[in-house]
Amino acid sequence: PAVNLLDISWYTESMREGQPVAILDRHRSSRVLKRQCFQRPATRVRGALLYPDTIPFSLIPLAVLAESAELNGDEGRAVAFRRSEALLRSLDRRVQGVAELRGLPCLGEHSRRVIQDVLDNGESSEVEETKSSSRYKAMKVLTGIFGVGVKTAKRWFTEGICSLAQLETSGHTLNPAQQAGLKYYADLNQPVTRDEADAISVTVEEAVCSVLPGAQVTLAGGFRRGKTSGHDVDFLITHPDEGKEEGLVHKVTACLESRGVLLYHQTTRNTYQESPEGAGRSRSNMDRFERCFSILKLVQEQAKDQDPVQVEADQTDSGCRPWRAVRVDLVVSPISQFAFALLGWTGSKLFEREMRRWAVHEKSMSLSSHALYDNNQKRYLTASSEEEIFAHLGLEYVSPSGRNA
């Protein structure tokens, strides 16, 4: 029988072998958790969540520690905290003591200590110290610049650069991505709403279909999972006639440029080659599609009816201009790889990670955004839908909204 990747019973089983693989989803896991771990009927469960959804993600204590680890380049630690945090988010009852968490996976000593502190004192001293440390604050500001990664931010921080103003007067030469990142800093650090993503979808679809009629544009990333906001808008583009999609990104960017909505773009070509040691095993499989990282200009609804000359004049005043900058990722996939691309680009990152781990450890298969390779049969398994990929992996299908862990 197919296994549900979100099911805790399988999870705890695999934990015993020292291989934590599955992740948890609020609705699915909570039922099983209650039965297995709390052994109390659902009707008696009352009270708020320890970490309700209404708290901004960045304020959730374990997420702060995960983020801090990411900003230190410590991925293993970051993933451990992300898992703990996903587990807590999956509980739909108030946790009143760490004893209630006994038997639950993904909660290491460190996470339990933090939770204990939050339960006892309303906050965790470690988390508060982290949040107020100059390093964390500076790294957040600097990596908040589009085009600046952890390595660059670390280097700048060791040079004493902690703010945008200090960076601007430091004499550092910024690359074009970073220049755009600095120029649109405020906009790009303001979450994109669902309505804004829909408006961007219209612009992108119009551009794509004008340069390649019949092409299909799919909203991927967090918005496909039903999130109401995100840091960018991700699109996957394909065409039913394989080959027609080649070189599409250049035509689309030219079209967006001619319409005056392209503020920045950087294009990478498709470098994927199917081979026995091919993309199935690659760690950097996300970068192998023809792809465009861009910043688009989104004209606000109320400005659309205005005199275009006036709109243009307003644009010089960034404080009250009638448009905002939005990060947009365009990914072009051949139709034969589309199901894999869609699965990979829907996320979440944690879900993708756990699904790939399941593939390797349980099925001896390599899953990427391009393909699924069966290491036993020594061949690629084809799929024309996400459902088929789950089936190849012996997993129950999980709809996009269930992949938010």
Ligand code: DCT
């Ligand atoms: N992805 C991945 N591995 C990466 C980068 C991305 O698996 N190294 C997948 C997971 C999500 C999808 O691509 C889009 O990436 P993001 O836009 O970074 O994530 P998101 O879930 O859309 O989050 P947000 O709502 O903040 O944009």
Ligand code: MG
């Ligand atoms: Mg996204």
